[in-house]
Amino acid sequence: MTSTAQDLHPAPVLEPSRTILELRGLEKKYPGTHALKPVNLAFKSGEIHAIVGENGAGKSTLIKLLTGVMPRTSGEVIWEGKPAALATPHEAMALGINAVHQEVVLCRHLTVAANMFLGEENSRFGILQQRAMVKDAQKIIDGLGFDLPAHVVLGDLTIGQQQLIAAARATVRGTKFLIFDEPTAYLTRKEADQLFTLIRRLKSEGVTIIYISHRMEEVFELADRVSVLRDGTLVGTRNISETNDAELVKLMINRSIEQIYHKEHFTPGAAIIEARNLSGKGFENVSMTVRAGEIVGLYGLIGAGRSEFVTTLYGRHRKSAGQILWKGKDVQINSEHDAIRLGMALAPESRRDQGLCLNLPVGLNLNLPIYKRISNNLLISGAQEKTQADRQIADLRIKTPTRNALASSLSGGNQQKIVIGKWLAHGAKLFIFDEPTVGVDVGTKAEIYRLFSALLSKGAGIILISSYLPEVYELADTLHVFRRGKLVATHGFRTADHEDILTQALAEKQEKLGGKI
Amino acid sequence: MSTEAIPAEKPKRNYNALFGLTLLALLVLLWIILSLATSSFASANNISNLLRQGSMIAILAVGQTFVIITGGIDLSVGAVVGFATVIAAMLINAGIPVFLAILLTLLVGVAIGLFHGFGIVKMGLPPFIITLATLTSLRGIGLLMTNGNSISINNDAFQEFSRNSFFGIPNLFWMVLLVGIPAYVFLHHSRWGRYLFSVGSNAEASRLSGVNVQRTIFMAYTLSGLCAAFVGVLLASRIGIGNPTQAEGWELQAIASSVIGGTSLFGAVGSVHGPLLGAFILATINNGANLLNVNAFWQRVITGVLIIVIVYFDGLRRRGGK
Numbered sequence: 050m051t052s053t054a055q056d057l058h059p060a061p062v063l064e065p066s067r068t069i070l071e072l073r074g075l076e077k078k079y080p081g082t083h084a085l086k087p088v089n090l091a092f093k094s095g096e097i098h099a100i101v102g103e104n105g106a107g108k109s110t111l112i113k114l115l116t117g118v119m120p121r122t123s124g125e126v127i128w129e130g131k132p133a134a135l136a137t138p139h140e141a142m143a144l145g146i147n148a149v150h151q152e153v154v155l156c157r158h159l160t161v162a163a164n165m166f167l168g169e170e171n172s173r174f175g176i177l178q179q180r181a182m183v184k185d186a187q188k189i190i191d192g193l194g195f196d197l198p199a200h201v202v203l204g205d206l207t208i209g210q211q212q213l214i215a216a217a218r219a220t221v222r223g224t225k226f227l228i229f230d231e232p233t234a235y236l237t238r239k240e241a242d243q244l245f246t247l248i249r250r251l252k253s254e255g256v257t258i259i260y261i262s263h264r265m266e267e268v269f270e271l272a273d274r275v276s277v278l279r280d281g282t283l284v285g286t287r288n289i290s291e292t293n294d295a296e297l298v299k300l301m302i303n304r305s306i307e308q309i310y311h312k313e314h315f316t317p318g319a320a321i322i323e324a325r326n327l328s329g330k331g332f333e334n335v336s337m338t339v340r341a342g343e344i345v346g347l348y349g350l351i352g353a354g355r356s357e358f359v360t361t362l363y364g365r366h367r368k369s370a371g372q373i374l375w376k377g378k379d380v381q382i383n384s385e386h387d388a389i390r391l392g393m394a395l396a397p398e399s400r401r402d403q404g405l406c407l408n409l410p411v412g413l414n415l416n417l418p419i420y421k422r423i424s425n426n427l428l429i430s431g432a433q434e435k436t437q438a439d440r441q442i443a444d445l446r447i448k449t450p451t452r453n454a455l456a457s458s459l460s461g462g463n464q465q466k467i468v469i470g471k472w473l474a475h476g477a478k479l480f481i482f483d484e485p486t487v488g489v490d491v492g493t494k495a496e497i498y499r500l501f502s503a504l505l506s507k508g509a510g511i512i513l514i515s516s517y518l519p520e521v522y523e524l525a526d527t528l529h530v531f532r533r534g535k536l537v538a539t540h541g542f543r544t545a546d547h548e549d550i551l552t553q554a555l556a557e558k559q560e561k562l563g564g565k566i
Numbered sequence: 567m568s569t570e571a572i573p574a575e576k577p578k579r580n581y582n583a584l585f586g587l588t589l590l591a592l593l594v595l596l597w598i599i600l601s602l603a604t605s606s607f608a609s610a611n612n613i614s615n616l617l618r619q620g621s622m623i624a625i626l627a628v629g630q631t632f633v634i635i636t637g638g639i640d641l642s643v644g645a646v647v648g649f650a651t652v653i654a655a656m657l658i659n660a661g662i663p664v665f666l667a668i669l670l671t672l673l674v675g676v677a678i679g680l681f682h683g684f685g686i687v688k689m690g691l692p693p694f695i696i697t698l699a700t701l702t703s704l705r706g707i708g709l710l711m712t713n714g715n716s717i718s719i720n721n722d723a724f725q726e727f728s729r730n731s732f733f734g735i736p737n738l739f740w741m742v743l744l745v746g747i748p749a750y751v752f753l754h755h756s757r758w759g760r761y762l763f764s765v766g767s768n769a770e771a772s773r774l775s776g777v778n779v780q781r782t783i784f785m786a787y788t789l790s791g792l793c794a795a796f797v798g799v800l801l802a803s804r805i806g807i808g809n810p811t812q813a814e815g816w817e818l819q820a821i822a823s824s825v826i827g828g829t830s831l832f833g834a835v836g837s838v839h840g841p842l843l844g845a846f847i848l849a850t851i852n853n854g855a856n857l858l859n860v861n862a863f864w865q866r867v868i869t870g871v872l873i874i875v876i877v878y879f880d881g882l883r884r885r886g887g888k
Contacts, residue, residue: 385773386778389776397770397771403770404771404774405771406763406764406771408834408835409767409834413763413764417764417776418776421757424756427751428756429755429756429760431755471775
């Protein structure tokens, strides 16, 4: 069975059917925050119900309540007509409620088969029936149409493939209600298609799917209904056929797009960096120029080679061919050190893995790139360390009690401000922002965009990488589209429309998406 | 989303100082109890003895702490101490001036540390493995060099150093200050100290921020090797022999001191005063147990229990803040 076979025969939409799970005034309070205000919502059996909302809107809280990870503050959950306590994850699973999380929570060192049957191993007289389990697992995987071996170690698969295994695992346990939490965040388009096939198939078997995603196109591609959360409140539920992108965005953020995307135009100055036919691991033959006062946007799907391209510019990886010119001069950048010395700054994609020292103070994180400057040959100037950190905290409005609070204690948006803020005092000429607003609330987004303008006004250039098209579309003076490691198209500010850009980024999927977006 | 919901926490910066004070209070409490419980504890002789006992482990623990802050471990320090006694003894007996002999011995420690850095950074070996390999092979090399015998050091001035006092305080304890004060300045007031923490917290983020991660790791192991070689010199002076099997198990005492002193084995948390206090707490417990005629075997058990209790409460406090 291939994915296209499924796509041609989408499962018929079921009759408006009985309610499988109903929330009555479901509410969650944390100390100091009201994460979920009383929610009333009924999920029908066999529907794909998308839930959208900004970060911090209450989606994760809702999942945690439904899967028994956390107790609710008040309200009722009615499962198949009877109240359910959902006090433990075990109870939720026994009812048939399962979740596939964004990050794979499986054992990387065990085989695919061992993971599939983890906790429900097939054994005889206490001896594991390993061969039988591999066989069974393979049968399930084949049945789902995934072309993956069951006997290999899970860690040998790509993250996307692991995600598919996690989804497959959830399906074999008598699941009636399956929650997907941003499952496609790390998937390639092909893997996402396989996952969608699986989701449609589960739906046709009567399983209720809750699909949480930031990506509007996926919501419109998959869902029957969509509910929008904002600041812990359920602001609306729509049939997918009766709504559109703009309405959902408006519901989600309660303000128009223009208010968020703060954009000032500056006259581009001299070229800061130029890549000529640059190739490296994950991308080939890319040429582009970034000039002072301009934002160059790189759009494409995850895995399209954008991050690899900028990390190569930044000296993290070696280029295999091509030339880099810095202010018109040919340069060799062999390490991050070289790049920083030239005047580059990189705010990486994953703030937890690459951007922050989480268990260290905010002040140390902010000062990390400039310790050389604020110390003499031997000692750090304590006074300068304080004033530098405090100035960044004030300028960026980082919400932290003091510079000595640990970075881990801050919210995602404020953490992101640190990742960006630590380069401001450093005074770089070229700023590279890789997905700067992932997991950041709307208010912080707007602040970050204002910051971009401030940097441009000082004559810096910016490379902005984003998988979120509206962001690069509204901000970039020059927009480059990447697909599979190649630069496939270039546009000026708002000169192309969304459909064209999406099509260029996806290419082979154009007929399918063209009709829907 | 819960990350958005958690209100920013109260400052925890004073945590280190507070924890240090708690340790100091524990140490003082132990001293008071032992003074009351035994007649001999508070004697000048015993206190000097206690300071001598604790000093060498304390210096080892400082070097060890640098390594642990980067998220590594140095299992070799005990073996380096033993090996350094041999080197020092051989050099001094060969007629090389004591000053030069000490310097050369320290250089051997630096070389061992550089080797560890090379193994970790360039060969990609886990710190546990490369330092474990050094632990066993250094003892072997030492035994080969000495044919399994001890080398008596024929230099009285060298040996007297460790027995003498200065202003009534044993020279060995002065050596703790000699190492501890620069170490404190280095760790808490220089950028290299900051880099040790940042590498231990998140090596990738540090690299992307322009920190030379490889050099930082080299530096941590080199300093640990240097401290260990220095302790080797002090030990050679104290016992008057070079013997590669000396300082058996000191690496564990150094790690224990460091951990009792608040260093996190996961990296990025630690200080200089903590391990120093930790080392003297351990020394006091051993000393007190001797005076109280507690079976020496029980001392090891007590040390183990103490590690569990202190680290458990430390962990509780850290979690409790959230």
